[in-house]
Amino acid sequence: MSKQYETVIGLEVHVELATKTKIFCSCSTAFGGEPNTHTCPVCTGMPGSLPVLNKQVVEYAAAVGLATNCKITQNCKFDRKNYFYPDNPQNYQISQLYYPICRDGAVEIETEAGKKTVRIHEIHMEEDAGKLIHDEWDDCSLVDFNRSGVPLIEIVSEPDMRSAEEVIAYLDKLRLIIQYLGASDCKLQEGSMRADVNLSVREIGATEFGTRTEMKNLNSFKAIARAIEGERERQIDLIEEGKQVIQETRRWDDANSCSYAMRSKEDAQDYRYFPEPDLVPIVISDEWLREIKEKQPELRDEKKARYKKEFDIPDYDIDLITSSKKMADLFEETIAICNNPKKVSNWLMVETMRLLKEHNMEPQDISFSPKNLAKLIQLAEDGTINSSVAKEVFEVIFKEDIDPNQYVEEKGLKSVNDEGALKATIEEIIAANPQSVEDYKNGKQKAIGFLVGQTMKAMQGKADPGMINKILKELL
Numbered sequence: 001m002s003k004q005y006e007t008v009i010g011l012e013v014h015v016e017l018a019t020k021t022k023i024f025c026s027c028s029t030a031f032g033g034e035p036n037t038h039t040c041p042v043c044t045g046m047p048g049s050l051p052v053l054n055k056q057v058v059e060y061a062a063a064v065g066l067a068t069n070c071k072i073t074q075n076c077k078f079d080r081k082n083y084f085y086p087d088n089p090q091n092y093q094i095s096q097l098y099y100p101i102c103r104d105g106a107v108e109i110e111t112e113a114g115k116k117t118v119r120i121h122e123i124h125m126e127e128d129a130g131k132l133i134h135d136e137w138d139d140c141s142l143v144d145f146n147r148s149g150v151p152l153i154e155i156v157s158e159p160d161m162r163s164a165e166e167v168i169a170y171l172d173k174l175r176l177i178i179q180y181l182g183a184s185d186c187k188l189q190e191g192s193m194r195a196d197v198n199l200s201v202r203e204i205g206a207t208e209f210g211t212r213t214e215m216k217n218l219n220s221f222k223a224i225a226r227a228i229e230g231e232r233e234r235q236i237d238l239i240e241e242g243k244q245v246i247q248e249t250r251r252w253d254d255a256n257s258c259s260y261a262m263r264s265k266e267d268a269q270d271y272r273y274f275p276e277p278d279l280v281p282i283v284i285s286d287e288w289l290r291e292i293k294e295k296q297p298e299l300r301d302e303k304k305a306r307y308k309k310e311f312d313i314p315d316y317d318i319d320l321i322t323s324s325k326k327m328a329d330l331f332e333e334t335i336a337i338c339n340n341p342k343k344v345s346n347w348l349m350v351e352t353m354r355l356l357k358e359h360n361m362e363p364q365d366i367s368f369s370p371k372n373l374a375k376l377i378q379l380a381e382d383g384t385i386n387s388s389v390a391k392e393v394f395e396v397i398f399k400e401d402i403d404p405n406q407y408v409e410e411k412g413l414k415s416v417n418d419e420g421a422l423k424a425t426i427e428e429i430i431a432a433n434p435q436s437v438e439d440y441k442n443g444k445q446k447a448i449g450f451l452v453g454q455t456m457k458a459m460q461g462k463a464d465p466g467m468i469n470k471i472l473k474e475l476l
Helices: 055-067 164-181 221-240 286-295 300-310 315-322 325-338 341-358 370-381 387-400 404-411 419-432 434-441 446-458 465-475
Strands: 005-016 079-082 092-095 102-111 114-127 131-135 140-144 151-157 193-203 213-216 248-253 258-264
Touching: 005 164, 005 221, 055 102, 055 114, 055 151, 055 164, 055 286, 092 114, 102 164, 114 164, 164 193, 164 221, 164 300, 164 325, 193 221, 213 221, 221 248, 221 258, 300 315, 315 325, 315 341, 325 341, 325 370, 341 370, 341 387, 370 387, 370 404, 387 404
Parallel strands: 213 248
Antiparallel strands: 005 151, 005 193, 079 092, 102 114, 114 151, 131 140, 193 213, 248 258
């Protein structure tokens, strides 16, 4: 009988913080600038330049630590991690090894098997490296130092996860906590959230961990799930063949669904860490820590519990709305104007989600205002426009955030609520369609739908189908 194996997974998650400037200099952190335009002597490692710590980085790191139930190290300091690589201009990275800012945290995740706690070993602050661009045409590599010195936090979990499902649940939990705090936008595709997967396999029941490998180049949840599955199978095959798993860093190639070795996996002593001589220790006073705690917003779990209590909307809707801070803010701000949670929820769940999917957008890319959504809901509720016109107007609001009142007025989209005019049109439709009238009188209920459709066509969609139905039934 073949042996049964379990996967043991720990994650190192790097998150780019949403500060306007870099961690040790005043260069911009904006994404997408021309290469080497957001640089200065500090972030390009020029001799004699000295780092100055960005206070906001410490606040964001402590806020994430508090939200993930960590102990905050109120006396912490930076260390130098020495290594040589073309994207690292100083030949060292300023990081934290001995006294990281946060330790011993935990988050609760939900999977199909139920709830589970994933422990966090530590969270530390560090600077990002530059970016290598490989030019295959000229067979050379170029370096862009715009990213060099961008502030990062690295969240190191304990090896508590056992499947891709648990890993994705953990990452999603972290992503939402950090987005709600406003500490980062956590966009995997832009690299503002990156996960390295440390994975080993062992026989079920074994207490010793197997030899681990680290997987890099994972820029979507789907790629992470595929990489975990691929690496698990690769390690099991090696063990079954009686070969050794080598401790190494591997790069995942998602296009070909395989990984290849990059370098042997380093340990701390390989980096010759020593205390950073150019920076003083950081002292987080009780008062400063209290201020950071007081600024903490309502996080997703609390928001979900409150929505359940305050608004009469289904759990599925609550889950989807709170799965993005942007969506939750839009929901609450729109309710504050029109006081109609069910209608607001419907517009976000159905039409907004449809258009986001159609335009290949994320919820944080939504640009329309709560004010205009509230106005549209009011127009539909008052019967000023019918539901199909409301959907048509919403598409324009979604793209251009127009004022629906003005748009409906200018385009002449108001419903015809003049019963006399509507009755006259319906009488003409009845006279022109004797067969459908006959079918309806013979018990074919569908025939009335055809007559409603013909009336809507004649009214150019500017009538209330409910009113048409009522008048038709009276006349027939």
